[in-house]
Structures are given as C-alpha cells and as structure tokens.
Amino acid sequence: MNSVSIAQKPFLAVLAGQTISPAPLWLMRQAGRYLPEYRALRAQSKNFLDFCFRPELAVEATLQPIRRYGLDAAILFSDILTVPWALGQKVEFLEGEGPKLEPLRSARDLDRLELAGMVERLSPVYRTVAGVSAVLPDKTALIGFAGAPWTVAAYMVEGHGSRDFLIAKSFGMAEPAAFRRLLDIVTQATIQHLFAQIEAGAEAVQLFDSWAGVLAETEFRQWVIEPTRVIAAALRARFPAIPLIGFPRGAGGMLASYALETKVGAVGLDTQVPLDWALQVLPRTLPVQGNLDPVALVVGGLALKDGVRRILDRTRGRPLIFNLGHGVPQTTPPEHVAELVRLVREG
C-alpha cells in the first residue's frame, strides 16, 4: 500500500486516519448464500472446503458482491477453519450443520499439529488473493483475514460451533499450559497466514474474534488481547503500511482495553455496541467499522433507513468504515443490500 492507493481507495484512506464522506462501506459475509449467483457457483463444488480451495471459484465468489454493488472493499472468500485444516486437523463442513473438527482434548492431541508446511498447504488461498488483486477495480481495496487465535482454538477444542464454548473454556482453565501452547501455535500460524495473504496482494487484514464475548475478563486478557497484541506487533514490524482491523465480537466492557492494549489499527464494532459510548471510550483518531444490525438489513424499509441514518449521524467527524455489526444473514433480500449502499452513499 502506498500513498497513491490510499488516495484512490476510500477504504484505505479511512484506515490511514482520514474522515471521508460518504463513508466507504463493505459488509461482513458480503459474498454468500443470500446471492443467487453465489448459490449457482457453489453448486459447482461438492463441499465447502473444496470450494474455498479452488481459486477459480473463490475468486469469483469474492468478486460477485463487488460487481453487483460496487462496494469499497472486497474480502477474500475463505473460512477461518482453513488454518486448523492446514495444521493437520480433520475439518469437515456438513451441509446445513456447520463445521465439524476432530476435537483436540489433551496436551497430547496438540502433537498432531504441524506448523511447518502450513503456508504451502494453503497456497490455493494465496492464489485466490492474487487472482482477485489482479482484476479488482482501482478504487476497491482487498481485505485478507483470519480468525483470531481464541476463536480458532475454541473450534479446534470444542470440535464444532457452540453457544458458550464450555468445553474449550474448560480445557483452557483446567490445562492452562497446554492451552497456551495451542494459542501460541495458532498465533504463529495466523501471522504466517496473514503475511502470505499480504504478499499475494491483500491491502488490509481483519482478525475475526467471533467468540470473544463468551470469555470473562481474565481469559479475555490472556486469550483475546495477548495473542492479538502479538499478531499486531508482528504485522507492524514486517508490513508497517498494512492496517489491521480487530473485530472482538461481544467485547462489551472490554472494548477500550482491547483497542488500546492490542494496538490494532482499527476496531470493528459488533451490533450490540452503543455508538456514543464506543466513540467516547475509544481514541478519537482510531478508525471504527460497523455496526448496523443485520436484522435491519433483512427487514429493510424504515428499519434500514433509520439504522443507517443513526450510524452516520453519530459518527460525524470520526473515521468510519460503514459495515454491519455481524455477517449478512442468508435470508437477506439482495435488493435490500442495494438500498443500503444507496443510503450510505447519500450520506
């Protein structure tokens, strides 16, 4: 990233600290099942991991929402669980059921993980990044991403999605040394994975800590803040111009500590975060991203209009990237996304 790309790309300009009107926008999970063209593309592959690992399909999935809506950033189409897979864990996506992993339940299970060769095993992902980068419009930025170590480790131990990740949290509390070792492995894997995406053309990266909200303060500090701080420092050292957006979903009262102590370059706010409060506890210069309730997008009409208005009004004078507070739901009518883009662009 250099000053030319910042000048051309509003998304990168905001991450560099500028306040821009209208605010640039993209949407978490902007590529996906709510789009008919995605469903048609997805039908070309039997399973989801295979789909993620075929660059010709993943490039197209990444580009679909850009073509349709002219959003300000594309995000690599992939999944956070490609990393555990590439570390040697068995990962499956069963249709309609979500991910299933062969769970890690003891210090010994960790011996099966292998960091060496991971980047090679993930090479189709980087080919996807390069493929998107080559064809993206000049004003559109390309975002790489990874799951944050806690969230990825939580899936690796639990073996599947969960409301409270009781098994993963229990493992972490009962065997702190082993869990620390797992977090260290995932942290190193995440750094390598983000570096490789940047080398392939990603201009910014986002770290999704989707399950940060199930942790109490002590574990939030050790499992969310500390690994994120390590990743942010590694990125800053190697790629000082590449911004990192941290998204600690459910951080609640830990939001300011997260932002200040991890030193991420921008913070993604989840649906639940009250904006006035967030803007008061976060540094004035820190770019924020968010946080329309995805339900307002599904409902459309007045709920959508009021929701957008409120966010634009309250963030005036602050560097904002407009986004949802969580991913686009599958039941979203595609025309509501077009309406959202229109509303944000009207300012």
Next chain:
Amino acid sequence: MNSVSIAQKPFLAVLAGQTISPAPLWLMRQAGRYLPEYRALRAQSKNFLDFCFRPELAVEATLQPIRRYGLDAAILFSDILTVPWALGQKVEFLEGEGPKLEPLRSARDLDRLELAGMVERLSPVYRTVAGVSAVLPDKTALIGFAGAPWTVAAYMVEGHGSRDFLIAKSFGMAEPAAFRRLLDIVTQATIQHLFAQIEAGAEAVQLFDSWAGVLAETEFRQWVIEPTRVIAAALRARFPAIPLIGFPRGAGGMLASYALETKVGAVGLDTQVPLDWALQVLPRTLPVQGNLDPVALVVGGLALKDGVRRILDRTRGRPLIFNLGHGVPQTTPPEHVAELVRLVREG
C-alpha cells in the same frame, strides 16, 4: 420485609445497601440437574411444566440446594415460560430439546393472549412460594422471579431458543406497533406475576433478561430498558420495601444506562462484565451481584479459587451478592459448589 428480616438475612441487608463480609451468596440455577437429589425428584413427573406446577415437587426442588449448601437465598423453582403458558400460548418442554412454543407471528396472533385469569392459572406457583416461605431457615431469603418482557416476548415470537433471535427481532422491527403491544401485555403480566409472588412470601425479585445481549442500542432502549423501568416503578409504588434485581445478560456497553434508567435496586453482572469497569460506571451505592464464570465452577481447583479471590478482592467496600455470571451448568460436580461456598465464606 422489615428491619428485623434485614438484620437476620445478609442477602436482604446487601440489597438494602449494606456492605457485608463475607458476602452473601446464592447461584443462578442452584436447583437443577447437577444435583442427584433433583434428578430423583424430577423423575416423579413426566414433563417439566407439570413439575413446575406441582407445589410439593417445586418446593422440594427449591429447598434442595439450601439444605445441601446453606446458601443465603432460595429462588423459587419455576420457569420464565410459565407466563406465556398462562397467557394462553401453547408451551412444551421436550426432553433434551428445550422449550417449544406455538409461535406468535402476526398482530392477529396476539389476540389469542389473555391476561385476565393469568394469576389464577399460575396459582400453583404462588402456593410453591408460600410453601417455601413457611419452612425456610430464618437467615435465608426467598427470591421470586420472572423473565423480563423482551426475553419472554422473544421466545413467544421465535417459538424456541435461538442464538440471535432473528425472527423475534425481525418481527419487532417490521411490526413495531404489534410488538409494542406484545411487550405491553408481557409487562403487565410480569407485574401481576411478581406481585402475586411477593404476596405469597417472596422477599426480593429478580428479572432475567437473558437475551438482552442480542439487541442493538435502539432496541435495547425500547425493549429492555423501557419495560424494565415500568416494572420497577410499579413494584416501587406497591411494594416499596421489596428490592428488584435486574439481570440484563450481555448488556455490555449499555450496562450503566440500564442501571440508571430502569432504576432497578441492584444489578446482576454476567460472566463477561469486567468488574473494575462495572464498579466504575455504576453508582457506588448500587448493590451488584455476580459474576464468577460458571466454567470455573465446573473446572474447580485453582480456576475456582482464583476466580472467587478476584471477585472478592475487586468488590471490597461495595455491596456485593456473590453469584455466578450465568446458571450452574449441568456438568458441575456438586462438591465444587460446596468448595465455592467455603471459599466465599472464608472471605
């Protein structure tokens, strides 16, 4: 409640604003499946609602954890979904599956609800309260409870548990007038239900807003804060000496607004709330309740010891009721609860 009962009951003394050492304690879902004596009792009834509506069984379930652990408060054994049932909605509890309700999905569906006669239909619940009240040790307080209107309405519309209550939130945003009417009905039902519990002997009441955390600020204000404020005002007018504990699980950055604007007498803190932050944003005199991670209770040992220590250290000089940040998990070894009680009593 009078000054005699406050003097005898540490739980009520803290709710009256006193700081007491060792802190009084009880545990959300302290009666339940983790106790072998509960499982034996539960086997006497085919289904869960029937169990809740048989005072001889519900009284015994309420008392079991008091006998075993000598906790400072008993909480009525019941369920928040007795209210929708008594309003005329079909409610079932399928073993191992959680509740199933015949969902309300339109303004017209609301016409089926009937507030008149609700208290009569819930009379077995009040007989349970009276039965517990008659036999409880002098130093043990009796807590009545209800689900808060948003959480109850969310189940009534969604028809079952959910991670995000997308259907209920969509209904509320798409049909604000109908949803407001539903919240009003549930609010009035909740007030009557709490009044009847107090008349039967409840000395304090807790309002469980278990799903407050899925709402964005606008809806949190309209659906969580506003109905809770109405309930708190009604209680204060009729029973000025009965304290109300609000438990807005997942309130995050809305915690202080919730406490100040609802005017509840005490706030229950969920697992995720950082204590230093909460004690800084809440009024010094407001009693707080919480907030040990239930996972620390399941794991036991050092995790339990450190977790208890941390809460006691950080709340020194503030009125505290020790509790978990969420309910006792089914997998909790009963001896860990005994250890928790010992640790809190040691101070």
